[in-house]
Amino acid sequence: MTRTNALKYTSVEICAGAGGQASGLHNAGFRHIALIEIDKDACQTLRDNTESNPEWAGCKVIEADLKGFDSADLGLPDGQLDLLAGGVPCPPFSAAGKQLGGDDERDLFPTMLRLVDELDPKAVMIENVRGLLDPKFVEYRKGIVKQLESMDYEVCYWEVLEAKNYGVPQLRPRAILVAMKAQYARHFEHSKPQETEVVSVGVALHDSMRTRYDAVAGDPRAEKAFKNWYEKALEGVAPTVVGGSKKHGGADLGPTRAKRAWEGLGVCGLGVANELDDMKDAERDLFAPAGPKLTVTQAALIQGFDEDWKFSGRKTAAYRQVGNAFPPPVAKAVGEQIYAAFEAAARAQRG
Structure with a gap:
C-alpha cells in the first residue's frame, strides 16, 4: 500500500491498536502527532513500526x-488539529458483547466526544x-x-463499509462515522x-504460502498440498478475522461457522501457525486435514496490512492485535476523502 498524498494534515488517534487505521490514514496523507493505546503489546508494535x-x-x-x-498532555494549540480518529471498543455494540450500548462500561464514545470537545x-x-447501526x-x-452538532460539526456520513470492496480479502463490515x-x-x-476490485485469499497469500511449502519441498506431499490449498483459496474472500479477548482461549x-468457511478456502482454522523461521511442526502447520494454518503475518495480509508491518509479543498476543485491527486500505480510502475535502476548502479560500 503506497502513500497517495503528501503528509500535509495532522492526526491524533485513540484506541490505535496495532496501527491498522493509523497506517491507512498515514498512506492517505495524515501525519500522526500521537497514537494512544492501552495494550502494552500493541504499543510496542506501534513503536517498532514508527x-x-x-x-x-x-x-x-x-x-x-x-x-x-x-488531552492537554498532547500540547496542541487550540483548533490546530486536523483529524481526530479512533476505533472505539466494539463489544458494547456487537452481538458477542451482548449489545449493551451506553450501559456497557467499555463504551468509550463519551470519552471520544470529550476529546473532540477539548x-x-x-x-x-x-x-x-x-x-x-442496528435499529436498537x-x-x-x-x-x-446531536453532541457533534452542538460542537459545530456536520456528519458527512455514518455508513457500513465492507472491507472486501476495498481490496481486503476478507468480509469485514465496519460502521464508519465522518x-x-x-x-x-x-x-x-x-x-x-470508491470501491476497488475484490481480491481472493488465494491471490493475497499465494507468494507467502508458496514460500512456506517451498521450505518443506523435500516432503512428497508439499506440492499437492499447495495446489489443493491454492485451488480452494481462489474461490473467494475470508470470513471476518477475529482477535478474541484476553479472557478466552488462544x-x-x-x-x-468461521472455521468451516476457512476450510472451504483450504485453510485450517484450529490455531495459528508459527512463522517460517520458527516452524517446529510442519505436520501441524502445513499438513492438517483441512489445509495449512495461517501464520500471524498471513493473517495480517488478510487484514490488508503491508508485509513489512511487524507485530510485537508472543504469537497469541500478536494474532489478537491482527484480529482486532481495522483494515488499512479501508482507513486509507476514508482518509483520502477527508484529505480531499481539506484540499478543496483550501483552494476555495485562496479564491
Missing part, C-alpha cells in the same frame, strides 16, 4: 487508559462494528450526532469511498 521510520517523525506512542487521559479538530473519524441503537446514534466542521463539510464528497480463526 520510531525508526522517518515518515513517522514526531509521532508519539502513548500507553494510556483513555478514561483518565488528559481538541476541537477540523474532522472526526470513528470506526466501530456494523451492529452500532437509533436513539444512541441520535445523541452522538464529521467535519462546516467549512470543510461543504467540500466533502457525500458518498462512500489464537484461532474464529467460531465454528
Whole structure:
C-alpha cells in the first residue's frame, strides 16, 4: 500500500491498536502527532513500526487508559488539529458483547466526544462494528450526532463499509462515522469511498504460502498440498478475522461457522501457525486435514496490512492485535476523502 498524498494534515488517534487505521490514514496523507493505546503489546508494535521510520517523525506512542487521559498532555494549540480518529471498543455494540450500548462500561464514545470537545479538530473519524447501526441503537446514534452538532460539526456520513470492496480479502463490515466542521463539510464528497476490485485469499497469500511449502519441498506431499490449498483459496474472500479477548482461549480463526468457511478456502482454522523461521511442526502447520494454518503475518495480509508491518509479543498476543485491527486500505480510502475535502476548502479560500 503506497502513500497517495503528501503528509500535509495532522492526526491524533485513540484506541490505535496495532496501527491498522493509523497506517491507512498515514498512506492517505495524515501525519500522526500521537497514537494512544492501552495494550502494552500493541504499543510496542506501534513503536517498532514508527520510531525508526522517518515518515513517522514526531509521532508519539502513548500507553494510556483513555478514561483518565488528559488531552492537554498532547500540547496542541487550540483548533490546530486536523483529524481526530479512533476505533472505539466494539463489544458494547456487537452481538458477542451482548449489545449493551451506553450501559456497557467499555463504551468509550463519551470519552471520544470529550476529546473532540477539548481538541476541537477540523474532522472526526470513528470506526466501530456494523451492529452500532442496528435499529436498537437509533436513539444512541441520535445523541452522538446531536453532541457533534452542538460542537459545530456536520456528519458527512455514518455508513457500513465492507472491507472486501476495498481490496481486503476478507468480509469485514465496519460502521464508519465522518464529521467535519462546516467549512470543510461543504467540500466533502457525500458518498462512500470508491470501491476497488475484490481480491481472493488465494491471490493475497499465494507468494507467502508458496514460500512456506517451498521450505518443506523435500516432503512428497508439499506440492499437492499447495495446489489443493491454492485451488480452494481462489474461490473467494475470508470470513471476518477475529482477535478474541484476553479472557478466552488462544489464537484461532474464529467460531465454528468461521472455521468451516476457512476450510472451504483450504485453510485450517484450529490455531495459528508459527512463522517460517520458527516452524517446529510442519505436520501441524502445513499438513492438517483441512489445509495449512495461517501464520500471524498471513493473517495480517488478510487484514490488508503491508508485509513489512511487524507485530510485537508472543504469537497469541500478536494474532489478537491482527484480529482486532481495522483494515488499512479501508482507513486509507476514508482518509483520502477527508484529505480531499481539506484540499478543496483550501483552494476555495485562496479564491
